[in-house]
Amino acid sequence: MPGAAIDQAVTLRGVGRLYGRGDGQVTALRDVHCAFARGTCTAVMGPSGSGKSTLLQCAAGLDRSTAGQVLIGDTDIGALSEAELTRLRRERIGFVFQSFNLMPSLNARKNVALPMRLAGRRPSRAQVDEVLHRVGLGDRGRHRPAEMSGGQQQRVAIARALISQPDVLFADEPTGALDTNTSREVLTLLRTLVDTAGQTVVMVTHDPVAAAWADRVVFLRDGAVYGELASPSVEAVTEQMARLGG
Numbered sequence: 204m205p206g207a208a209i210d211q212a213v214t215l216r217g218v219g220r221l222y223g224r225g226d227g228q229v230t231a232l233r234d235v236h237c238a239f240a241r242g243t244c245t246a247v248m249g250p251s252g253s254g255k256s257t258l259l260q261c262a263a264g265l266d267r268s269t270a271g272q273v274l275i276g277d278t279d280i281g282a283l284s285e286a287e288l289t290r291l292r293r294e295r296i297g298f299v300f301q302s303f304n305l306m307p308s309l310n311a312r313k314n315v316a317l318p319m320r321l322a323g324r325r326p327s328r329a330q331v332d333e334v335l336h337r338v339g340l341g342d343r344g345r346h347r348p349a350e351m352s353g354g355q356q357q358r359v360a361i362a363r364a365l366i367s368q369p370d371v372l373f374a375d376e377p378t379g380a381l382d383t384n385t386s387r388e389v390l391t392l393l394r395t396l397v398d399t400a401g402q403t404v405v406m407v408t409h410d411p412v413a414a415a416w417a418d419r420v421v422f423l424r425d426g427a428v429y430g431e432l433a434s435p436s437v438e439a440v441t442e443q444m445a446r447l448g449g
């Protein structure tokens with residue numbers, strides 16, 4: 204198709220998400236159109252309750268939208284069965300949470316290998332070590348979460364998300380539980396994955412400093428896209444958030 208030169212990793216077309224019924228119904232997303240280009244990092248921002256987590260979960264196939272289409276590459280995930288969606292999530296999507304969600308009794312290597320093992324495959328030691336090396340933890344494979352800093356634990360969670368070589372890495376407040384220094388550690392890593400490996404990253408954040416690491420910020424208000432900023436600076440993001448009342 205002429206003009207369709209930008210390769211989108213994820214496309215949302217008119218996405219809506221309603222929760223509940225009747226008087227208690229909440230519109231978490233309304234007619235959201237946006238796309239995330241391959242090999243870029245996008246931050247999603249907006250006031251509390253504006254639909255950021257819902258957008259991320261619908262885009263990642265963790266939740267189903269109630270209107271519109273979500274495409275991963277050119278796959279319309281709304282058209283997939285539950286089994287197909289589970290497989291797509293496992294093979295093409297990585298997800299990182301604010302709270303790391305590591306298994307405390309397992310060392311870093313075993314945490315990284317866990318999703319593949321649960322899917323009935325056993326990654327090789329070399330595969331696990333390679334991904335730990337990529338996140339800068341090549342020497343920490345035997346450490347358990349309690350023996351690592353918050354930033355290191357989040358890097359293990361990122362390694363775990365990367366082991367399947369996902370098309371897109373989604374991160375919901377990846378630095379929300381971290382102090383300034385360890386946040387920078389994690390943001391540097393995400394930036395490096397984008398710049399050196401062409402990884403696509405989409406992250407929700409409340410923090411203008413974190414958002415300024417992204418190539419673009421998409422702002423939400425009341426479940427709708429309010430605007431966006433390319434090459435964001437901390438000041439420009441802060442200003443836009445103040446305008447949004449966030």
Ligand SMILES: Nc1ncnc2c1ncn2[C@@H]1O[C@H](COP(=O)(O)OP(=O)(O)OP(=O)(O)O)[C@@H](O)[C@H]1O
Pocket residue numbers: 222223229230231249250251252253254255256257258
């Ligand atoms: N499972 C659910 N059931 C009912 N309402 C929900 C559910 N999940 C989210 N909502 C509502 O949808 C709206 C958007 O929520 P969402 O968590 O996506 O916002 P958010 O921007 O991520 O907020 P925060 O910054 O506080 O995490 C809110 O009004 C929320 O209360």
